[in-house]
Amino acid sequence: MRLPFLRHAMLPLLAALLLGACHGKDEAAQPGGSTPEAALQASIELLKAGDFDALWKHALPPADYANMRADWSLQQRDLRPLTAEDRTRFNETMQKLTGPDAENRLYAELQPQLAAMERQYKDQLPVLISVGDAMLKSAVAQSHTLSETQKTQAGSVIDVLLPWAQQTPWFDPARAKQAVGVAVATARKLDLKSPEQLRALDFDATMGKYAVGWGGLKQLLAIYGLSVDDTLNSVKLTPLSNSNGHAVVKVDYTLLGKPLSAETALLQENGRWYSEDLLRNARQSHRQLQQQAAPASAASAVTKD
Known part of the structure:
Protein backbone atom coordinates (compact mmCIF):
# COMPACT_ATOMS: atom_id res chain seq x y z
CA MET A 1 0.00 0.00 0.00
CA ARG A 2 2.94 2.34 -0.53
CA LEU A 3 5.61 3.39 -2.97
CA PRO A 4 9.26 2.73 -2.12
CA PHE A 5 9.67 6.48 -2.38
CA LEU A 6 7.19 7.05 0.45
CA ARG A 7 9.15 4.68 2.67
CA HIS A 8 12.57 6.19 1.88
CA ALA A 9 11.40 9.80 1.78
CA MET A 10 9.32 9.89 4.96
CA LEU A 11 12.24 10.15 7.40
CA PRO A 12 13.98 13.06 5.64
CA LEU A 13 10.61 14.67 5.04
CA LEU A 14 9.67 14.49 8.71
CA ALA A 15 13.12 15.74 9.66
CA ALA A 16 12.61 18.69 7.34
CA LEU A 17 9.14 19.38 8.72
CA LEU A 18 9.86 19.42 12.47
CA LEU A 19 8.39 22.87 13.07
CA GLY A 20 5.14 24.28 14.29
CA GLN A 41 5.75 26.01 7.63
CA ALA A 42 3.01 25.27 5.12
CA SER A 43 4.07 21.63 4.99
CA ILE A 44 3.72 21.22 8.74
CA GLU A 45 0.17 22.54 8.61
CA LEU A 46 -0.69 19.74 6.22
CA LEU A 47 1.28 17.15 8.19
CA LYS A 48 -0.47 18.02 11.43
CA ALA A 49 -3.82 17.87 9.66
CA GLY A 50 -2.95 14.49 8.15
CA ASP A 51 -3.71 15.74 4.64
CA PHE A 52 -1.07 13.61 2.94
CA ASP A 53 -2.21 14.10 -0.64
CA ALA A 54 -2.08 17.87 -0.22
CA LEU A 55 1.25 17.51 1.61
CA TRP A 56 2.90 15.72 -1.32
CA LYS A 57 1.29 18.13 -3.76
CA HIS A 58 2.80 21.01 -1.80
CA ALA A 59 6.17 19.40 -1.05
CA LEU A 60 6.95 18.39 -4.67
CA PRO A 61 7.03 20.38 -7.91
CA PRO A 62 4.00 19.65 -10.13
CA ALA A 63 5.89 17.34 -12.52
CA ASP A 64 7.35 15.26 -9.67
CA TYR A 65 3.98 15.01 -7.95
CA ALA A 66 2.44 13.81 -11.22
CA ASN A 67 5.21 11.21 -11.58
CA MET A 68 4.58 9.95 -8.05
CA ARG A 69 0.88 9.46 -8.76
CA ALA A 70 1.61 7.72 -12.07
CA ASP A 71 4.19 5.46 -10.43
CA TRP A 72 1.56 4.22 -7.98
CA SER A 73 0.10 1.77 -10.50
CA LEU A 74 3.58 0.42 -11.30
CA GLN A 75 4.23 -0.34 -7.65
CA GLN A 76 0.83 -1.95 -7.14
CA ARG A 77 1.31 -4.16 -10.20
CA ASP A 78 4.38 -5.82 -8.69
CA GLU A 92 -9.31 -12.39 11.93
CA THR A 93 -7.46 -9.19 12.86
CA MET A 94 -10.11 -6.84 11.49
CA GLN A 95 -12.91 -8.86 13.11
CA LYS A 96 -11.23 -8.53 16.50
CA LEU A 97 -10.73 -4.79 16.03
CA THR A 98 -14.08 -3.87 14.55
CA GLY A 99 -16.55 -6.47 15.86
CA PRO A 100 -19.35 -5.71 18.34
CA ASP A 101 -18.06 -4.48 21.72
CA ALA A 102 -14.49 -4.88 20.42
CA GLU A 103 -13.00 -2.49 22.98
CA ASN A 104 -14.25 -4.45 26.00
CA ARG A 105 -13.57 -7.83 24.42
CA LEU A 106 -9.98 -6.98 23.54
CA TYR A 107 -9.24 -5.39 26.88
CA ALA A 108 -10.75 -8.36 28.74
CA GLU A 109 -8.40 -10.58 26.74
CA LEU A 110 -5.42 -8.31 27.35
CA GLN A 111 -5.93 -7.42 31.02
CA PRO A 112 -4.86 -10.73 32.62
CA GLN A 113 -1.78 -10.76 30.41
CA LEU A 114 -0.51 -7.34 31.50
CA ALA A 115 0.63 -8.35 34.98
CA ALA A 116 2.25 -11.52 33.65
CA MET A 117 4.01 -9.59 30.90
CA GLU A 118 5.24 -7.02 33.40
CA ARG A 119 6.66 -9.75 35.66
CA GLN A 120 8.31 -11.47 32.71
CA TYR A 121 9.65 -8.49 30.82
CA LYS A 122 10.00 -5.63 33.33
CA ASP A 123 13.70 -6.30 33.98
CA GLN A 124 14.42 -7.36 30.42
CA LEU A 125 12.64 -4.52 28.65
CA PRO A 126 15.32 -1.84 29.14
CA VAL A 127 17.90 -4.25 27.73
CA LEU A 128 15.69 -5.20 24.79
CA ILE A 129 15.02 -1.53 24.07
CA SER A 130 18.76 -0.82 24.18
CA VAL A 131 19.30 -3.59 21.63
CA GLY A 132 16.60 -2.08 19.44
CA ASP A 133 18.25 1.31 19.87
CA ALA A 134 21.57 -0.08 18.61
CA MET A 135 19.88 -1.75 15.65
CA LEU A 136 18.05 1.44 14.74
CA LYS A 137 21.23 3.49 14.91
CA SER A 138 22.97 0.92 12.73
CA ALA A 139 20.17 1.15 10.15
CA VAL A 140 20.46 4.95 10.16
CA ALA A 141 24.25 4.76 9.75
CA GLN A 142 23.88 2.42 6.75
CA SER A 143 21.07 4.39 5.11
CA HIS A 144 21.68 5.45 1.51
CA THR A 145 18.91 8.06 1.57
CA LEU A 146 20.11 10.13 4.54
CA SER A 147 22.98 12.59 4.39
CA GLU A 148 25.69 12.54 7.06
CA THR A 149 24.11 15.58 8.69
CA GLN A 150 20.73 13.89 8.75
CA LYS A 151 22.26 10.74 10.24
CA VAL A 160 16.17 11.27 23.41
CA LEU A 161 13.66 8.51 22.63
CA LEU A 162 15.70 5.76 24.31
CA PRO A 163 15.19 6.82 27.97
CA VAL A 184 -10.42 -0.07 17.71
CA ALA A 185 -11.61 3.41 16.74
CA THR A 186 -8.84 3.71 14.14
CA ALA A 187 -9.59 0.29 12.64
CA ARG A 188 -13.26 1.19 12.34
CA LYS A 189 -12.44 4.47 10.62
CA LEU A 190 -10.18 2.65 8.15
CA ASP A 191 -13.23 0.56 7.18
CA LEU A 192 -11.27 -2.15 5.36
CA LYS A 193 -13.36 -5.20 4.55
CA SER A 194 -10.82 -7.42 2.80
CA PRO A 195 -7.16 -7.55 1.73
CA GLU A 196 -8.38 -7.28 -1.86
CA GLN A 197 -9.99 -3.95 -1.02
CA LEU A 198 -6.73 -2.81 0.53
CA ARG A 199 -4.79 -3.78 -2.60
CA ALA A 200 -7.33 -2.04 -4.86
CA LEU A 201 -7.04 1.38 -3.20
CA ASP A 202 -5.92 4.10 -5.58
CA PHE A 203 -3.48 6.83 -4.61
CA ASP A 204 -6.11 9.25 -3.29
CA ALA A 205 -7.88 6.59 -1.22
CA THR A 206 -4.58 5.38 0.20
CA MET A 207 -3.60 8.87 1.30
CA GLY A 208 -6.94 9.08 3.09
CA LYS A 209 -6.21 5.82 4.92
CA TYR A 210 -2.74 7.14 5.82
CA ALA A 211 -4.45 10.15 7.42
CA VAL A 212 -6.59 7.90 9.59
CA GLY A 213 -3.57 5.81 10.62
CA TRP A 214 -1.50 8.93 11.35
CA GLY A 215 -4.22 10.29 13.63
CA GLY A 216 -4.42 7.00 15.50
CA LEU A 217 -0.64 6.81 15.89
CA LYS A 218 -0.48 10.32 17.37
CA GLN A 219 -3.17 9.41 19.89
CA LEU A 220 -1.36 6.22 20.89
CA LEU A 221 1.94 8.02 21.40
CA ALA A 222 0.22 10.73 23.45
CA ILE A 223 -1.23 8.08 25.78
CA TYR A 224 2.34 7.04 26.60
CA GLY A 225 3.64 10.57 27.02
CA LEU A 226 4.91 11.56 23.59
CA SER A 227 2.91 14.36 21.96
CA VAL A 228 3.82 14.76 18.29
CA ASP A 229 1.89 18.02 18.02
CA ASP A 230 3.64 19.48 21.08
CA THR A 231 6.97 18.73 19.45
CA LEU A 232 5.90 20.27 16.15
CA ASN A 233 4.51 23.33 17.91
CA SER A 234 7.79 23.90 19.75
CA VAL A 235 9.89 24.52 16.64
CA LYS A 236 11.64 27.78 15.84
CA LEU A 237 13.17 28.53 12.43
CA THR A 238 16.36 30.44 11.74
CA PRO A 239 17.53 31.09 8.15
CA LEU A 240 21.24 30.28 7.88
CA SER A 241 21.92 30.96 4.21
CA ASN A 242 20.11 31.78 0.97
CA SER A 243 21.92 32.34 -2.33
CA ASN A 244 21.83 31.15 -5.94
CA GLY A 245 18.69 29.09 -5.44
CA HIS A 246 20.01 27.17 -2.42
CA ALA A 247 19.07 27.79 1.21
CA VAL A 248 19.65 26.26 4.62
CA LEU A 255 11.31 16.55 22.01
CA LEU A 256 10.16 15.13 25.35
CA GLY A 257 11.51 18.22 27.09
CA LYS A 258 14.94 17.99 25.44
CA PRO A 259 16.09 20.76 23.08
CA LEU A 260 17.27 19.53 19.68
CA SER A 261 18.19 21.15 16.39
CA ALA A 262 18.46 20.22 12.76
CA GLU A 263 19.41 21.86 9.49
CA THR A 264 17.32 21.55 6.33
CA ALA A 265 18.60 22.30 2.83
CA LEU A 266 16.12 23.68 0.31
CA LEU A 267 16.26 24.20 -3.43
CA GLN A 268 14.48 26.81 -5.54
CA GLU A 269 12.76 25.68 -8.75
CA ASN A 270 10.59 27.95 -10.87
CA GLY A 271 10.49 30.51 -8.08
CA ARG A 272 9.32 28.06 -5.40
CA TRP A 273 11.26 26.37 -2.60
CA TYR A 274 11.41 22.61 -1.91
CA SER A 275 13.34 20.20 0.33
CA GLU A 276 16.51 19.26 -1.51
CA ASP A 277 16.65 15.76 0.00
CA LEU A 278 12.99 15.10 -0.74
CA LEU A 279 13.41 16.07 -4.39
CA ARG A 280 16.46 13.86 -4.77
CA ASN A 281 14.69 10.86 -3.23
CA ALA A 282 11.54 11.38 -5.30
CA ARG A 283 13.43 11.58 -8.56
CA GLN A 284 15.68 8.64 -7.73
CA SER A 285 12.64 6.49 -6.89
CA HIS A 286 10.92 7.50 -10.12
CA ARG A 287 13.98 6.59 -12.19
CA GLN A 288 14.28 3.21 -10.49
CA LEU A 289 10.61 2.38 -11.08
CA GLN A 290 10.86 3.40 -14.72
CA GLN A 291 13.94 1.24 -15.19
CA GLN A 292 12.20 -1.73 -13.56
CA ALA A 293 9.11 -1.23 -15.71
CA ALA A 294 11.04 -1.02 -19.00
CA PRO A 295 12.05 -4.74 -19.22
CA ALA A 296 8.50 -5.81 -18.34
CA SER A 297 7.06 -3.59 -21.08
CA ALA A 298 9.58 -4.91 -23.61
CA ALA A 299 8.82 -8.52 -22.69
CA SER A 300 5.09 -7.84 -23.03
CA ALA A 301 5.59 -6.31 -26.48
CA VAL A 302 7.64 -9.32 -27.63
CA THR A 303 4.96 -11.72 -26.38
CA LYS A 304 2.25 -9.86 -28.30
CA ASP A 305 4.33 -9.94 -31.49
Whole structure:
Protein backbone atom coordinates (compact mmCIF):
# COMPACT_ATOMS: atom_id res chain seq x y z
CA MET A 1 0.00 0.00 0.00
CA ARG A 2 2.94 2.34 -0.53
CA LEU A 3 5.61 3.39 -2.97
CA PRO A 4 9.26 2.73 -2.12
CA PHE A 5 9.67 6.48 -2.38
CA LEU A 6 7.19 7.05 0.45
CA ARG A 7 9.15 4.68 2.67
CA HIS A 8 12.57 6.19 1.88
CA ALA A 9 11.40 9.80 1.78
CA MET A 10 9.32 9.89 4.96
CA LEU A 11 12.24 10.15 7.40
CA PRO A 12 13.98 13.06 5.64
CA LEU A 13 10.61 14.67 5.04
CA LEU A 14 9.67 14.49 8.71
CA ALA A 15 13.12 15.74 9.66
CA ALA A 16 12.61 18.69 7.34
CA LEU A 17 9.14 19.38 8.72
CA LEU A 18 9.86 19.42 12.47
CA LEU A 19 8.39 22.87 13.07
CA GLY A 20 5.14 24.28 14.29
CA ALA A 21 4.18 27.82 13.25
CA CYS A 22 1.46 28.31 10.65
CA HIS A 23 2.31 30.47 7.67
CA GLY A 24 -0.97 30.68 5.82
CA LYS A 25 -3.36 28.60 3.81
CA ASP A 26 -2.28 30.31 0.60
CA GLU A 27 1.16 28.69 0.87
CA ALA A 28 -0.23 25.26 1.75
CA ALA A 29 -2.46 25.32 -1.33
CA GLN A 30 0.49 25.82 -3.70
CA PRO A 31 3.48 23.69 -4.68
CA GLY A 32 6.52 24.71 -2.68
CA GLY A 33 6.89 27.95 -0.76
CA SER A 34 7.56 31.55 -1.63
CA THR A 35 10.47 31.41 0.85
CA PRO A 36 12.35 28.46 2.39
CA GLU A 37 10.66 29.07 5.75
CA ALA A 38 7.23 29.32 4.13
CA ALA A 39 7.74 26.01 2.35
CA LEU A 40 8.45 24.24 5.65
CA GLN A 41 5.75 26.01 7.63
CA ALA A 42 3.01 25.27 5.12
CA SER A 43 4.07 21.63 4.99
CA ILE A 44 3.72 21.22 8.74
CA GLU A 45 0.17 22.54 8.61
CA LEU A 46 -0.69 19.74 6.22
CA LEU A 47 1.28 17.15 8.19
CA LYS A 48 -0.47 18.02 11.43
CA ALA A 49 -3.82 17.87 9.66
CA GLY A 50 -2.95 14.49 8.15
CA ASP A 51 -3.71 15.74 4.64
CA PHE A 52 -1.07 13.61 2.94
CA ASP A 53 -2.21 14.10 -0.64
CA ALA A 54 -2.08 17.87 -0.22
CA LEU A 55 1.25 17.51 1.61
CA TRP A 56 2.90 15.72 -1.32
CA LYS A 57 1.29 18.13 -3.76
CA HIS A 58 2.80 21.01 -1.80
CA ALA A 59 6.17 19.40 -1.05
CA LEU A 60 6.95 18.39 -4.67
CA PRO A 61 7.03 20.38 -7.91
CA PRO A 62 4.00 19.65 -10.13
CA ALA A 63 5.89 17.34 -12.52
CA ASP A 64 7.35 15.26 -9.67
CA TYR A 65 3.98 15.01 -7.95
CA ALA A 66 2.44 13.81 -11.22
CA ASN A 67 5.21 11.21 -11.58
CA MET A 68 4.58 9.95 -8.05
CA ARG A 69 0.88 9.46 -8.76
CA ALA A 70 1.61 7.72 -12.07
CA ASP A 71 4.19 5.46 -10.43
CA TRP A 72 1.56 4.22 -7.98
CA SER A 73 0.10 1.77 -10.50
CA LEU A 74 3.58 0.42 -11.30
CA GLN A 75 4.23 -0.34 -7.65
CA GLN A 76 0.83 -1.95 -7.14
CA ARG A 77 1.31 -4.16 -10.20
CA ASP A 78 4.38 -5.82 -8.69
CA LEU A 79 2.79 -6.86 -5.38
CA ARG A 80 2.92 -10.59 -4.69
CA PRO A 81 -0.38 -12.49 -4.98
CA LEU A 82 -2.50 -12.81 -1.86
CA THR A 83 -2.56 -16.22 -0.17
CA ALA A 84 -5.30 -17.94 1.81
CA GLU A 85 -3.16 -17.35 4.91
CA ASP A 86 -3.05 -13.61 4.14
CA ARG A 87 -6.84 -13.47 3.88
CA THR A 88 -7.39 -15.45 7.07
CA ARG A 89 -4.97 -13.35 9.08
CA PHE A 90 -6.44 -10.09 7.76
CA ASN A 91 -10.04 -11.14 8.42
CA GLU A 92 -9.31 -12.39 11.93
CA THR A 93 -7.46 -9.19 12.86
CA MET A 94 -10.11 -6.84 11.49
CA GLN A 95 -12.91 -8.86 13.11
CA LYS A 96 -11.23 -8.53 16.50
CA LEU A 97 -10.73 -4.79 16.03
CA THR A 98 -14.08 -3.87 14.55
CA GLY A 99 -16.55 -6.47 15.86
CA PRO A 100 -19.35 -5.71 18.34
CA ASP A 101 -18.06 -4.48 21.72
CA ALA A 102 -14.49 -4.88 20.42
CA GLU A 103 -13.00 -2.49 22.98
CA ASN A 104 -14.25 -4.45 26.00
CA ARG A 105 -13.57 -7.83 24.42
CA LEU A 106 -9.98 -6.98 23.54
CA TYR A 107 -9.24 -5.39 26.88
CA ALA A 108 -10.75 -8.36 28.74
CA GLU A 109 -8.40 -10.58 26.74
CA LEU A 110 -5.42 -8.31 27.35
CA GLN A 111 -5.93 -7.42 31.02
CA PRO A 112 -4.86 -10.73 32.62
CA GLN A 113 -1.78 -10.76 30.41
CA LEU A 114 -0.51 -7.34 31.50
CA ALA A 115 0.63 -8.35 34.98
CA ALA A 116 2.25 -11.52 33.65
CA MET A 117 4.01 -9.59 30.90
CA GLU A 118 5.24 -7.02 33.40
CA ARG A 119 6.66 -9.75 35.66
CA GLN A 120 8.31 -11.47 32.71
CA TYR A 121 9.65 -8.49 30.82
CA LYS A 122 10.00 -5.63 33.33
CA ASP A 123 13.70 -6.30 33.98
CA GLN A 124 14.42 -7.36 30.42
CA LEU A 125 12.64 -4.52 28.65
CA PRO A 126 15.32 -1.84 29.14
CA VAL A 127 17.90 -4.25 27.73
CA LEU A 128 15.69 -5.20 24.79
CA ILE A 129 15.02 -1.53 24.07
CA SER A 130 18.76 -0.82 24.18
CA VAL A 131 19.30 -3.59 21.63
CA GLY A 132 16.60 -2.08 19.44
CA ASP A 133 18.25 1.31 19.87
CA ALA A 134 21.57 -0.08 18.61
CA MET A 135 19.88 -1.75 15.65
CA LEU A 136 18.05 1.44 14.74
CA LYS A 137 21.23 3.49 14.91
CA SER A 138 22.97 0.92 12.73
CA ALA A 139 20.17 1.15 10.15
CA VAL A 140 20.46 4.95 10.16
CA ALA A 141 24.25 4.76 9.75
CA GLN A 142 23.88 2.42 6.75
CA SER A 143 21.07 4.39 5.11
CA HIS A 144 21.68 5.45 1.51
CA THR A 145 18.91 8.06 1.57
CA LEU A 146 20.11 10.13 4.54
CA SER A 147 22.98 12.59 4.39
CA GLU A 148 25.69 12.54 7.06
CA THR A 149 24.11 15.58 8.69
CA GLN A 150 20.73 13.89 8.75
CA LYS A 151 22.26 10.74 10.24
CA THR A 152 23.74 12.80 13.07
CA GLN A 153 20.41 14.54 13.64
CA ALA A 154 18.55 11.23 13.63
CA GLY A 155 21.00 9.86 16.18
CA SER A 156 20.21 12.78 18.49
CA VAL A 157 16.49 12.03 18.23
CA ILE A 158 17.09 8.34 19.00
CA ASP A 159 19.15 9.30 22.06
CA VAL A 160 16.17 11.27 23.41
CA LEU A 161 13.66 8.51 22.63
CA LEU A 162 15.70 5.76 24.31
CA PRO A 163 15.19 6.82 27.97
CA TRP A 164 11.53 7.58 27.25
CA ALA A 165 11.00 4.09 25.84
CA GLN A 166 12.85 2.52 28.79
CA GLN A 167 10.90 4.44 31.45
CA THR A 168 7.40 4.40 29.92
CA PRO A 169 4.91 2.20 31.83
CA TRP A 170 3.98 0.05 28.82
CA PHE A 171 2.09 -2.47 30.98
CA ASP A 172 -0.05 0.07 32.85
CA PRO A 173 -3.69 -1.17 32.67
CA ALA A 174 -5.27 2.28 32.40
CA ARG A 175 -3.04 3.27 29.49
CA ALA A 176 -3.52 -0.11 27.86
CA LYS A 177 -7.29 0.33 27.99
CA GLN A 178 -7.01 3.74 26.33
CA ALA A 179 -4.69 2.32 23.69
CA VAL A 180 -7.14 -0.48 22.88
CA GLY A 181 -9.87 2.11 22.45
CA VAL A 182 -7.74 4.11 20.02
CA ALA A 183 -6.78 0.98 18.04
CA VAL A 184 -10.42 -0.07 17.71
CA ALA A 185 -11.61 3.41 16.74
CA THR A 186 -8.84 3.71 14.14
CA ALA A 187 -9.59 0.29 12.64
CA ARG A 188 -13.26 1.19 12.34
CA LYS A 189 -12.44 4.47 10.62
CA LEU A 190 -10.18 2.65 8.15
CA ASP A 191 -13.23 0.56 7.18
CA LEU A 192 -11.27 -2.15 5.36
CA LYS A 193 -13.36 -5.20 4.55
CA SER A 194 -10.82 -7.42 2.80
CA PRO A 195 -7.16 -7.55 1.73
CA GLU A 196 -8.38 -7.28 -1.86
CA GLN A 197 -9.99 -3.95 -1.02
CA LEU A 198 -6.73 -2.81 0.53
CA ARG A 199 -4.79 -3.78 -2.60
CA ALA A 200 -7.33 -2.04 -4.86
CA LEU A 201 -7.04 1.38 -3.20
CA ASP A 202 -5.92 4.10 -5.58
CA PHE A 203 -3.48 6.83 -4.61
CA ASP A 204 -6.11 9.25 -3.29
CA ALA A 205 -7.88 6.59 -1.22
CA THR A 206 -4.58 5.38 0.20
CA MET A 207 -3.60 8.87 1.30
CA GLY A 208 -6.94 9.08 3.09
CA LYS A 209 -6.21 5.82 4.92
CA TYR A 210 -2.74 7.14 5.82
CA ALA A 211 -4.45 10.15 7.42
CA VAL A 212 -6.59 7.90 9.59
CA GLY A 213 -3.57 5.81 10.62
CA TRP A 214 -1.50 8.93 11.35
CA GLY A 215 -4.22 10.29 13.63
CA GLY A 216 -4.42 7.00 15.50
CA LEU A 217 -0.64 6.81 15.89
CA LYS A 218 -0.48 10.32 17.37
CA GLN A 219 -3.17 9.41 19.89
CA LEU A 220 -1.36 6.22 20.89
CA LEU A 221 1.94 8.02 21.40
CA ALA A 222 0.22 10.73 23.45
CA ILE A 223 -1.23 8.08 25.78
CA TYR A 224 2.34 7.04 26.60
CA GLY A 225 3.64 10.57 27.02
CA LEU A 226 4.91 11.56 23.59
CA SER A 227 2.91 14.36 21.96
CA VAL A 228 3.82 14.76 18.29
CA ASP A 229 1.89 18.02 18.02
CA ASP A 230 3.64 19.48 21.08
CA THR A 231 6.97 18.73 19.45
CA LEU A 232 5.90 20.27 16.15
CA ASN A 233 4.51 23.33 17.91
CA SER A 234 7.79 23.90 19.75
CA VAL A 235 9.89 24.52 16.64
CA LYS A 236 11.64 27.78 15.84
CA LEU A 237 13.17 28.53 12.43
CA THR A 238 16.36 30.44 11.74
CA PRO A 239 17.53 31.09 8.15
CA LEU A 240 21.24 30.28 7.88
CA SER A 241 21.92 30.96 4.21
CA ASN A 242 20.11 31.78 0.97
CA SER A 243 21.92 32.34 -2.33
CA ASN A 244 21.83 31.15 -5.94
CA GLY A 245 18.69 29.09 -5.44
CA HIS A 246 20.01 27.17 -2.42
CA ALA A 247 19.07 27.79 1.21
CA VAL A 248 19.65 26.26 4.62
CA VAL A 249 17.26 26.68 7.53
CA LYS A 250 18.03 25.79 11.14
CA VAL A 251 15.19 24.07 12.98
CA ASP A 252 15.23 24.22 16.80
CA TYR A 253 12.61 22.14 18.60
CA THR A 254 11.87 20.31 21.84
CA LEU A 255 11.31 16.55 22.01
CA LEU A 256 10.16 15.13 25.35
CA GLY A 257 11.51 18.22 27.09
CA LYS A 258 14.94 17.99 25.44
CA PRO A 259 16.09 20.76 23.08
CA LEU A 260 17.27 19.53 19.68
CA SER A 261 18.19 21.15 16.39
CA ALA A 262 18.46 20.22 12.76
CA GLU A 263 19.41 21.86 9.49
CA THR A 264 17.32 21.55 6.33
CA ALA A 265 18.60 22.30 2.83
CA LEU A 266 16.12 23.68 0.31
CA LEU A 267 16.26 24.20 -3.43
CA GLN A 268 14.48 26.81 -5.54
CA GLU A 269 12.76 25.68 -8.75
CA ASN A 270 10.59 27.95 -10.87
CA GLY A 271 10.49 30.51 -8.08
CA ARG A 272 9.32 28.06 -5.40
CA TRP A 273 11.26 26.37 -2.60
CA TYR A 274 11.41 22.61 -1.91
CA SER A 275 13.34 20.20 0.33
CA GLU A 276 16.51 19.26 -1.51
CA ASP A 277 16.65 15.76 0.00
CA LEU A 278 12.99 15.10 -0.74
CA LEU A 279 13.41 16.07 -4.39
CA ARG A 280 16.46 13.86 -4.77
CA ASN A 281 14.69 10.86 -3.23
CA ALA A 282 11.54 11.38 -5.30
CA ARG A 283 13.43 11.58 -8.56
CA GLN A 284 15.68 8.64 -7.73
CA SER A 285 12.64 6.49 -6.89
CA HIS A 286 10.92 7.50 -10.12
CA ARG A 287 13.98 6.59 -12.19
CA GLN A 288 14.28 3.21 -10.49
CA LEU A 289 10.61 2.38 -11.08
CA GLN A 290 10.86 3.40 -14.72
CA GLN A 291 13.94 1.24 -15.19
CA GLN A 292 12.20 -1.73 -13.56
CA ALA A 293 9.11 -1.23 -15.71
CA ALA A 294 11.04 -1.02 -19.00
CA PRO A 295 12.05 -4.74 -19.22
CA ALA A 296 8.50 -5.81 -18.34
CA SER A 297 7.06 -3.59 -21.08
CA ALA A 298 9.58 -4.91 -23.61
CA ALA A 299 8.82 -8.52 -22.69
CA SER A 300 5.09 -7.84 -23.03
CA ALA A 301 5.59 -6.31 -26.48
CA VAL A 302 7.64 -9.32 -27.63
CA THR A 303 4.96 -11.72 -26.38
CA LYS A 304 2.25 -9.86 -28.30
CA ASP A 305 4.33 -9.94 -31.49
